[in-house]
Structure formats: C-alpha cells, structure tokens
Amino acid sequence: MAKSSVAAIDWITVLLFLLLVGFGWGNIYSASYENEAFSLTDFSQVYVKQAYWILLSIVLIVIIQAIEAKFYERFAGLIYVISIVSLLGLFVFGKTISGATSWYAFGPVRIQPSEFAKICTALALAKFLSDMQTNIKLVNHQLRAFLIIALPAIVIVPQPDPGSALVYAAFFFPLYREGLAAIYLIIGVSAAVLFVYTLLLGPFIIIIGSLLFIIGLLIPKVSSLHKERKTKIYLSISLLISLLVICYFVIQISSIKIALDGLHYYIELIIFGFLVTAFGIITGLLVEKKSFERQKLKYSGYIITLLVIIGFCFSVNYIFNNVFEQRHRDRFNIVLGKEVDAKGIGYNTNQSQIAIGSGGWIGKGWKEGTQTKGGFVPEQHTDYIFSTVGEEWGFLGGGMVIVLFVLLLIRLIHLAERQKNQFSRVYGYSVIGILFIHFAINIGMVTGLMPTIGIPLPFFSYGGSGLWGFTILLFIFVKLDANRVNEW
Amino acid sequence: MRKLLLYLIIVTTGVVFIARLFYLQIYNTSFIALSEDNAIKVIYDYPQRGAIYDRNGKLLVTNQPSYDVMVIPRELKPFDTLEFCSILNITKEKLKKSLKKARVYSPRVPSIVIPQLTKDEYAYLQEKMRKFEGFYIQKRSLRDYQTTYGANVLGYIGEVNESQIGKDPYYLSGDLIGIDGVEKKYEKTLRGIKGVKRIQKDRFNRDIGAYKNGRFDTLPVNGKDITITLDTKLQEYGQKLMENKRGGIVALEPSTGEILALVTAPSYKPELLVGRKRSANFTKLVYDTIAIPLFDRGLKAEYPPGSPFKTINALIGLQEGVIDTEESVSCRMGYYYGRRGQKLGCHSHRSPLSMIPGIANSCNAYFATVYRRIIEKYDTPQEGIEAWRKHVESFGLGHYLGNDLSAGRPGKVPTAKYYDKIYQYPKYKWYATATLSNAIGQGEVLSTPIQLANMTAAIANRGHYYTPHIIKAIDGKPVEFENYTKPKSTTINKEHFEPVIEGMHEVYTKGTASFLQVEGIDICGKTGTAENFTKIDGVKTQLTDHSVFIAFAPKENPKIALAVFIEHGYWGARYAGRIASLMIEKHLRDSISRTDIEDWILTHSLEEEYAKPYSGEPFKINQ
Known part of the structure; x- marks a missing residue:
C-alpha cells in the first residue's frame, strides 16, 4: 500500500x-x-x-x-x-x-x-x-x-x-x-405515480386524468402550429398554474390521507382535472421547445401512450386485487391511509409513529x-x-x-x-x-x-x-x- | 446536469423526511398522550381521611375499609355475566349500564362498577376475581361514624361528580369528596393528598418497573385530624329534645364564638349516608319535601326573629338617645298610630312600663314607641331606616356571617331603598309607621337561628361577638384564624347593654319565662312569638306562631348563648323557652334539675300541628 x-x-x-x-x-x-x-x-x-x-x-x-x-x-x-x-x-x-x-x-x-x-x-x-x-x-x-x-x-x-x-x-x-436515457426514469416514476394513484382513486379517475394530461400536452403543440409568438404568454400562465400544482401536491402529501367524500369529492375532482390539464400544458411546452431540434412526436405516439396508461391502470388494479397477497395489500393500504388497523397489520407503523411523535x-x-x-x-x-x-x-x-x-x-x-x-x-x-x-x-x-x-x-x-x-x-x-x- | 438530478433526489428526500419528522414530533401533539397511554400506568395510593373529634376529644368520625369493584374497559375479556351478577347481587342491566358508563368515561382509566362491597362480598368475590379479567378490587376507606348525632354538622362524603372533576383536576371519577358540613368545608384538610405511582408497562401490559425510576412518584399524605367545637353531649341532648319538632337550636360560647351545638330537626343518623345503602337512603331523605331533613334549619332557615329582636331596638334607642331607662310608656292593649287609628296589638300586662319591665313583659307598645322615635329622629324616614339598619347589621344580621359552615343564609334587614320600592317613592311617601313591625321583629326582618344566637352572644359580651365557627384544632393544634379570634364590635356603647341584660334577666325572674327558672343559674333570655303564613292552594293562610327564644347564662361571664326556634310552637316560652333552659342547665351543670320541664318536652310532639296544613281540612291555629 x-x-x-x-x-x-x-x-x-x-x-x-x-x-x-x-x-x-x-x-x-x-x-x-x-x-x-x-x-x-x-x-x-x-x-x-x-x-x-x-x-x-x-x-x-x-x-x-x-x-x-x-x-x-x-x-x-x-x-x-x-x-x-x-x-x-x-x-x-x-x-x-x-x-x-x-x-x-x-x-x-x-x-x-x-x-x-x-x-x-x-x-x-x-x-x-x-x-x-x-x-x-x-x-x-x-x-x-x-x-x-x-x-x-x-x-x-x-x-x-x-x-x-x-x-x-x-x-x-x-x-x-x-x-x-432519462426516459427510463420518467417511465419508472410515472409508473410509480400511476400505481399509487390507481390504488387510491381507482383506474377510471386516473384514465380520465391521463386523457386530460395528454390533451394538455397537445394544446401547445397544436397552437404553436398557428401562432408561435404566443408561447411567452403560455409560459407565464403555465408558470402560475404550476405553482398551483405544487401547492396542491404539497397539501396532498402533507395530509397523507386523501379525504375524498361528499361534496369535497367533486370539488377535488374538478380541481384535479384542471391541475392535470395544466400540468400537461407545461410539459407540452417543455417538450415543444426541446423538440425543435429533434424530430417531433407524432399524434399516434400520444395515442399509444394513452393506451399504455389505460392498460397499466387496469393491470395494476388487477394485480393488486388478484395477484397480491392480503399482507401486501394491507401494507399499501396503511400507507395510502385507506385502512388503518392499529392493533393488527398497522401495529408496527402506528407504534413507530407514536414513538417518534412523542419525542x-x-x-x-x-x-x-x-x-x-x-x-x-x-x-x-x-x-x-x-x-x-x-x-x-x-x-x-x-x-x-x-x-x-x-x-x-x-x-x-x-x-x-x-x-x-x-x-x-x-x-x-x-x-x-x-x-x-x-x-x-x-x-x-x-x-x-x-x-x-x-x-x-x-x-x-x-x-x-x-x-x-x-x-x-x-x-x-x-x-x-x-x-x-x-x-x- | 445528470449529477444535479441525483443531488436533487437526495436533498429532496432529506427535506421530506425532516418535514415529516416536524409533522410527527412538533406539529402533531397527539402522540405524547398516545405514548403515555401505551406505556405508563398510573396507580393512586389513597391516604387515610382525617378523623373528626369533638371539643372534649371524643372521636366522632373515623374510617373503615371498603372494597370497590373497578373496571378498565379496554382490558375487559368476555366473562360469565350471570355468575358475576349473582356474586354481587345485581341485575344484568345494571352491570351493562355501569360498564357502558365506564367506557364512555374512559376506556383506559379505571372506573367503579360496584362501589363499597361489604367484607363478606369482598371475601367471596376475591376468590373468583381471576375469572373476570379487566376487573379488580380496590380497597378504600369509608367513613365510620362513632356517633349518631350531629349529621348536619359533620356532613358526609360521596363520589365526585363530573362538574367537580372539571373544577379540580385532583379528583378522578370515583374519588370521594366531602359533600356537606365539616367534610365539605375542611375537605382539603381531611382528605390529605393521594400518592401517585407511575409504572412503566411493556407491550404485553406487564409492569416493567417504575417510570423514570420513580422520579415523578409521590407518597400519599394522610389527611389531618380535626377537632370541632361541638360538644357532643350538648348536641345529643339538643337533638333528643327536638324529636318530633321542627326547628333549630344554635348554642355558642360567647367568649370565643365556638359553636357548642347546632341542632336541626328533623335530622338523620350520619351512618345512613355510608356504604352501598347510601344512595337509597339519600334518595329517601331528599324526597322528603315536607320535613326536609337535609335542610339545616339552624343555618339556613330564615324566620322572622320576633320579640327577641326588641332587645336590639332597645339598644339602638339607648345609643341614639331617643329613650332612657327611666321613661315609661303606656300601653292600652296595643299601640295606636296614624290618622285612621291603626293598632299594633299587645297582650295584657301592667302599664305603663319602663325599659326593663318592658323587655321582661315584651310590651309591643313600648318598642313601637322606641322604634318610631329612632326613625323619626332623622329628617326623613329613609335616613332613619338607614341609621337603624347600620346598628342592626353590626350584630351580624342581614348578611352572611362568614363562618366555616358549609351552608348559610344572609337573612334580611330592610333598607330604605327596599321601602322606597314597595311604597313607590317618590310617587307616594312613606313614614316610620309603615315599617312599624320592625319594632317587634316581625315584618321585613328575617334571621337564621345562628344569626340570632350570634346576636345573643353579642349582647352577652356587652357589645362584641366572635364569628361563630366550628373548627377548633387541626392535628391537635388550635386553629387561630384571625376571622375567628378577632372580636367584631357592635355600634352600641358598652354601658347601654346593662339595662337590656337586666330586662332579659327579668324575663326569667318576673317576666314571660319566669316558670322556666333554674335554681342557682342567672339566665337572661327573651321570648318570641312569630306570626307566620303559608300558602295553601294559593290562599295566604296564617299558621300557628313560631316559638322563639334567645338566652345566655350565666349573666356575668356568660358561658353559653343560644337561640331556639321551634316551628309552630305557638309561643316563645312554650317550647323554645323550655328547650333553652334545659340546654343551658345541661351545659353548665351536666345534669338536669328541672326534670318536669324535660319530661314535658320529651312527651310533647308537634307532628299533629305540622300535619294540619296538609290535611286538606279546615283547621284552627294557636290552640
């Protein structure tokens, strides 16, 4: 040495x-x-x-x-x-x-x-x-x-x-x-997000959300075909909206349990829809800017993506309910705040949180x-x-x-x-x-x-x-x- | 560029975790309580409640062991309810109800299911206890009464209610607290401080030692014994004399203000409110709304004082200089006043009378004259009433005495404002004569027996009194609260008392109570006969007069001052006077020479008189 x-x-x-x-x-x-x-x-x-x-x-x-x-x-x-x-x-x-x-x-x-x-x-x-x-x-x-x-x-x-x-x-x-390539990360993270939210909200809301997102993606693409100068206005609007998106997700994460019941359900659903669309517009703008140099994504690409998402959501639902064992489902449900049984399966997590929280x-x-x-x-x-x-x-x-x-x-x-x-x-x-x-x-x-x-x-x-x-x-x-x- | 994303992932994760920690540890404060629920069992060690002794050192109240069946709802396991109920001799519904109540109160804090088992029940249940998980037996001490008298003074203890728990966090559900009498007033002295043991538990709910090595544990502090001023012998005698009568006797030691006897009739035996039979007995006592045995007449009943009040008017007359001891006032079976020749009646006696025979014969005309002169000495009747009221109130009348008894009433001494209101001044004017019944202790004046006894003590002391009190010593050390040791002066000069006392002496030697004389004791007293009314079916109806008597003895260096009030006893000397004389002799001599009076009192009952208004039939009064 x-x-x-x-x-x-x-x-x-x-x-x-x-x-x-x-x-x-x-x-x-x-x-x-x-x-x-x-x-x-x-x-x-x-x-x-x-x-x-x-x-x-x-x-x-x-x-x-x-x-x-x-x-x-x-x-x-x-x-x-x-x-x-x-x-x-x-x-x-x-x-x-x-x-x-x-x-x-x-x-x-x-x-x-x-x-x-x-x-x-x-x-x-x-x-x-x-x-x-x-x-x-x-x-x-x-x-x-x-x-x-x-x-x-x-x-x-x-x-x-x-x-x-x-x-x-x-x-x-x-x-x-x-x-x-970063696309692997994007696919991986998207899959994880879709997985969690499919379990939380069910496949239909996610599919509607994905549809809105893709529509959002397409808006700048379509509009750029007509008037390219308006991108600046789009950018400023979408920046504002992106702030809202961040706020919304911060609220969601901080409360962990996503309470969707009664009137709140519909209000949140509408907000959710708007946010997803807005998110799509921002992403669309970014993609649009980048893809000037590269080849542009084709419309068929968007449709294929949507179909993949639909397939994914339903298979997640299927796998979760039919392939997973109950103990696996329980573990996810605890974290998603869907079912909390503090004496049974949730005992560890609950006691651990009590221990930390009482510090x-x-x-x-x-x-x-x-x-x-x-x-x-x-x-x-x-x-x-x-x-x-x-x-x-x-x-x-x-x-x-x-x-x-x-x-x-x-x-x-x-x-x-x-x-x-x-x-x-x-x-x-x-x-x-x-x-x-x-x-x-x-x-x-x-x-x-x-x-x-x-x-x-x-x-x-x-x-x-x-x-x-x-x-x-x-x-x-x-x-x-x-x-x-x-x-x- | 790629490096940056990895940095970002790592730092973001760190920030999210710290935010999560902040949420769990700082923002959300519920976890501390949850962890205590989990891991700390609190055990209370109940101290012995202090004993109560009387002024002669006789033990009145001590403790006896009792056993409560407790439950911790969340530790309950299914059990044989039938067996449990049959051991404890309760119904299944009752068990269900108390278990539900316990669960609602708290699933983790022990609650009482069955209070105060007998020793036999305890012995039997103890053997079976292991079958009933979640239940356990807690030993506690109950009151053990060594006397059957003085329940109204001693009071009783019972379980705290929700509002008491809310007011004082010391108390937990099922704890005992003094509810009445000395037990209530000296609760903190008697109860001591319970000890707290915190035990650390593991996840199987097993004890694993003291929490923080017992740093926060405390030892119980036993309650202090108290000595009260009551003379049990006198109290007992008073209660015996009051059997079959309603009213109160309050006997004070004038030189200290100590309460020697505080009798209310009807009363109850203190042991009735102990143990499991407590609630049944208590209900019975509470629902007796005619005799109202739980109502301490000695402290709370506001009666018109009647003629004994004349002594005060005599004193005020002398102090205000509107009369002297020489002047005589004539009486033609009453006092005539006003343009329309209204009359304040009087009984037959020789006339005219000066002050001393005026008191001895209780001449209404004499005191009407004195009272009218007091009021009319001032330019307006308002000023007159106010001046008069100040004198009266200096005897402790018209407001709370500030004693250490758990109950009391202020009584009433009318103010000028009061008359302004009822006579609608200034629309209409009113004069001294409108308030003339104050001269003879009727009308607007009201006082409780203890106020009357205190007034008598002030006369016996020639111008001052000590606030009546029941506490004598705590843990054997005499209590010296300034409120009880500092004399309160009346507004009357000392020299004015002698003629009034002489008058009260003549009540016994020549006057209205001459047949009650006790050989060798110079008693000073004053009879009273108080008219009173009630409503029967909404009609104001006069009932038989109350029999009132105040007395002190001996005349020089008085040892006892008392007031006796017998509801519907007809006239002052008839019941109240007799009882007062007997009480005085009992206190001063410890034996009774006037056995004839004693026999009369013990054999006479007023129950018939009390039944009259409830009979629903027409009845005669004052027979």
Missing part, C-alpha cells in the same frame, strides 16, 4: 461513518438492554454483540485499505459469481429465520449473503460499464447491465425477501450517471423512551431503530441523523465525481444508490411514509451482516478514492 494513498483517505467520509455507527450503537443499547448492569462480556445482550461487530468491522476496514485497489477491479467478475452461488446455496443450506431463508448458520454466527451480494453486484456492474467495449446507449448493453443487476435480485425474491431485492433499484444511480423537540432522553423501554415497536433495534432515535432524541436527534445521511451521500457524490477511473466512479455511484435507497425506504417506512418494507438503516440497525456489508461497501470505495492519486 502506497503511503500517499493512506494520506489520501477521505477523512470526512470516515468521520461521518463513525458518527453514524457510534450514534447507532447508542440507540441499539437503549433499545435492547435488559438490565442496568453494563457489561461487554454478556453475549446474550444485543448491544454487546453489536459492539463486537463494530470492532471487527474496523479490522475489516484496515484489511480493505491494505488490499491493492486493482484487486477489486480485477476480481469483480469472480466475486460476483461467488456471490450468486452463495445466494443459490441458500436454497439448499439456508437457515430460515422469521419466514425468510436468508441466512447461513455457522454455529452461533449467522451470515446473510444478500447483504454482501450488493457489493459484488456493484463491483460487477462497475467492471462491465468501465469496459472499453461497453456503450450504455446501446440497447444490447443496457440489457446486459440489467441482467447483472437483476440476477441477484431474482435469486433473492423467492427466499422470500422482496425488500432486499428492491434495493437493486439502487443501480439506477450509476446507470443514469453513465448516460442511461417532541429534544426527545425523552437516552434510555428514557417509554415506547422503546416497553418494547412497543417490534424489531426496534433492527429495522425500526430510527424510532428510538426519534423518541429519545426528538426532532433534533432525528433531524441530525437525516442530515448526516444527506451529508454522507453528497460527500460520496463529490468523491465519485472526482474519480478519473470509470470503474471507481460507477462503483461510487452504486454505493450512493444502495445507501440512498436503504435510507429512503427505511426512514420512509419508520415514519409511515412508505409501506412496510423490511430493510435495515445503514450503519444504524443491529445486525452483523448488515453492518459488515455496508462497511465493506463504503470502504472499498474509500480505498478506490484514496488510490485515485496513483491513477493517471
């Missing part, structure tokens, strides 16, 4: 990592200790185990830094294959814990290979994209990249662990950064959380650890954790951008994507903004495999970054 690369380690990242891990451990202690006597030798205590996992992960960090940076690039393919094999091996040798066959058990030590498969996939993707032969703009190469990403996810889903599989959506980050500005104090002490939030030291933060450290503590994560991610973008080596950059964006999706889904779930998807909060949640996985993931990138001084 070259001396210069030790000096080049990004200590800001290391500091953020240590802060998160340290604060996380404090919260795991609070959420799990059973008696007042503090002991670091009582291995039945969760916090003791986590302390050793943390110590060992520091050893891991040192080892990772000691390994030659080129090693990761060179052996990415092999590592990827091993990880797929280890995932497949679960179907034969796996140990089933709370319904999911996701672990290998070696005596008292259990290892969850899916936590490591992310790293391997990130390395493999980085290797593939950084290959001189690869051009992400080619559909053929896009498919190969998707295959690399989808393979582990497909193997993980039937364990069953759909939450961990969902994490593979994280690889959108590097793909997009490396030049994947107030500064929280109840470390080890003073009544929700935490009473064990009201199941899985609190693992997936729901953030509810302990919220309860005992309040808005300040919870806000600080969020800020730390955002800072870490921004720092990592900064690091990724300064890589001269494409392998390092792709890997860096994979790390960002994985950490981000964990952060977003986990805190979204714990605060009741997203359906219950059981994935851990990086560096915070209890669990050896998880902590090691994230540590290795992050510190390989730190090593790659530190090694950039040797690149040229």
